[in-house]
Amino acid sequence: MVNLTIDNKKIEAEAGQCILDAARENGIVIPTLCSHESLEPTGSCRLCVVEAKQGKRTRIVTSCLYPVAEGLVVDTKSERVMNVRRLVLQLLLARCPESEQLKEMAAEMGVAAEPRFTPDKDNVKCILCRMCVQTCEKIVGVSAIGFSYRGTQKNVCTPFQEDSLTCIGCGACAYVCPTGHIEMETTGDTRTIWGRTFKMKTCKVCGRYFAPEDQLAYISSKTGVPADNLAVCISCR
């Protein structure tokens, strides 16, 4: 265990833990957009930056990545920190003017849009947090979507922006998306996501459509459980 101070509060944290987790365990809120308990932190959104003082050295660090250390003094709301967060939110508001989630977050933090930044008109709500890509690769294991291009052209898509051959229609990407960018529509016996339409399977017990056939086939092939045993929805299991 190590002793550190966050916002004047003396805290004991497990060695190896990051500042963000230590703060959260002690009821200190640090805003984030790309952090999820099941995913590796990447430090891409930069909202969680804090000011950390170790010895004589003070610097801005990424709290989701920076490990706690003995004697570390952390300020989660210093002026420099708030300046970074304000700019990040203003930049994201200009990139995704349609995102309700971002607008809410900005309102909560008292951040107004910067009038000098002309809002983008392509109606993209994606902030490139990479949670969907990570989920698809690390949790689901199909790598159906990924990043393409770099810098301002960077986006999340299926390879060649065509129907993915490996997507199973599970919708995990849409579920983790923090800004409502990934669209998924499930109506009756079909689900459409990333431009591809999947056929849904009915539950053997209640008869309702509950999962894409491709997803069940994938689970069966991965786990070895016969497909027939998977044909029951969660509520009937």
Next chain:
Amino acid sequence: MEEKVKEIIQRYSGDKSYLVPILQDVQKEFNYLPKDALYAVSTHLSVPVSRVYEVVTFYKAFSLKPKGRYQLSLCMGTACHVRGGELIARNVADTLGIKEGDTTADLEFSFETVGCLGACALGPILVVNGEYHGHMNIAKSTKILKKLGKKGATDDEQD
């Protein structure tokens, strides 16, 4: 195509960490990166195609579109910039009627700007199919394009 890709991957003993050089060799072979070749790379190197696509689009050296017979690269390094590189870029693009990074519809010319070529004394530099043309200016670039256009036409006649 698949055989060729397999052969290239074999050169690197199927080592995934050589994805970038493998793709460079594939591009050299086909003059660009055809989709089927990328799927073949994905299969034989056991790398998800989304990863291959990510790498291909991330690095500037790769092209998903066929390149023209004449590949023009204009150096946009700082030394070339201060000597008027941007004006030349505009002239070449306007003369060819394409944007930089594109290829003319007849697949005759591709035009791109590149980072420093490290021949700053000769700046601005226009490279045509690997041949350096130094101390470029607007008038000279127009002349080169005209010459290539003519040469292209005579080549066609011979065909």
Next chain:
Amino acid sequence: MMSKIKSFDELKSVQERLKAGRDPKKPCITVCVGTGCLAYGTQKLVDSFREELAKRDLTGRIDFRTSGCHGFCERGPMVVISPEKVFYQRVGLMDAGEIIDKTVLKGEIIDRLLYVDPQTGEKYVHEDDVPFYKKQTRLVFGLNSKVDPQSMEDYLAIGGYSALGKALTTMKPEEIIQEVIKANLRGRGGGGFPAGWKWDETRKAKGEPKYIVCNADEGDPGAYMDRSLTEGNPHLVLEGMIIGAYAIGSSQGYIYVRNEYPLAVKNIHIAMRQAREAGLLGENILGTGFSFDLKINRGGGAFVCGESSALFASLEGRAGEPRAKYIHATDKGLYDKPTNLNNVETWANVPFIIERGADWYASIGTAGSKGTKIFSLVGKINNTGLVEVPMGTTLREIVFDIGGGIPEGRKFKAIQTGGPSGGCIPEKYLDMRVDFDELTKIGSMMGSGGMIVMDERNCMVDMARYFTNFLVSESCGKCVPCREGIRRMRDILVDITEGKGREEDVDLLEKMASSIVDGSLCALGSSAPNPVLSTIRYFRDEYMAHIKEKRCPAGVCKDLITYSVDPEKCTGCTLCAKVCPTGAASGERKKVHAIDPTKCTKCGACRESCKFEAIIVR
């Protein structure tokens, strides 16, 4: 092919034998075949020399050598005739026969091939007297002109690999590291971090295997010293790396080289093969039991891969995205193993430190920066080229004494150091002594050693826009401040250059800059605002002229300028009318021409062509 050298003693005797085979009095013609000179068509000159020598039955009686870059790229193709070291520049591709007949055989000097100082008009016969070379200290780079980069024998004949022999047979790894620390060798790739400390950390780090990596992915636009070392003297780089590997305890290394440098890739490949055959690379090097080998990876064209964690991602076959570096690469780098990364020039300095000792090395330079530094001196400068000077040399000496000043008698305005994320330094700092710390103090940095000279015809707002635009296209896009912030800064700069700037823009740029510096994930983002900050700091009035008066004082920003003809200077030569693509420039022969502003696209062709400076841009 060379047979395996099995001990340090055997290496010494091979060197002696090769050295004895080189008669210092025998005439030798050396032609520079660096990328710059090759671009002048030098290969034809080389072929012609070989042909002419054979024709005269002189092959073998006169040595002929092709060498790597000599640095004076402005004056290529270049030929040096030893032993007198007669220096010929801008040699014509058909001049070989004449040079052999007159200079080599009869000792006559061919006047038209001599270098004339553009400032003084003075003519120079010998290479060492040429001011460009005379004021340099060509410690590392000077070897280039002594060796054919594809010949290991050449390198051995000048004592190459002696440092490796000494290190492997007489020094413990810890002693080597102490020597490098004592020499205070700082990273030449940009950071300036002491290499010895890094080596020490990697050596002490837990985890096997340990890797060493050479960064030859020189991404700075306007800088090419690493290329010239890699292609001009690859064995020197290899020797430095093998010594480093032994000191650190690494058996596998990588060289990450730019794919745009085909000659460097080729020459380093050849050098590695030769070193392996000679038993200097691979298993049981020089019979000492130490084994180390190297692999070459070509980069894919991404500036961000100069950042260590992005470089490792690329080496691992992924997109070059950086990671936060709270755990150092020396602990977890390539494949999460302890990794020591240095750039080409840093590795190339190592053999000198081992061979001549840390005390000697540390006697060159300033208190905090030791040794020499190679700079790529480009832009509006008479002697474009690579220059090597001791740390602490003033900018004035570099620009005016070595660089020969600004062409066409124009006025010096600024010098940009440190690559795209460096800063622009104004005239008042010309007497500053260049080293790592001094450059940082005034808002720029050493970077890898790019020096871009700008004159009164360069607009500083345009330069800030150019660098920022470069960084926008090179941002990996992972983190928000860099991806979104730099492009918004660029948009504002574009507005200013188009006359749409607002008075509060400069303050907003500064405010954004400080949050981008604080908030970015890697060094690309956190240094990206430097060009904007330094130009605002030193050239604020130029920003204000654009914003308030809608005027570009340097006459660069297209939307704020008009072209016209100075009737006093125009001679009616008709050249401008000939080159004008839209017919805007017109007039009769021997009469003052005019430019029709409604047709003018401000392409600059007339100004470029006018021999009388009669085109006015306001």
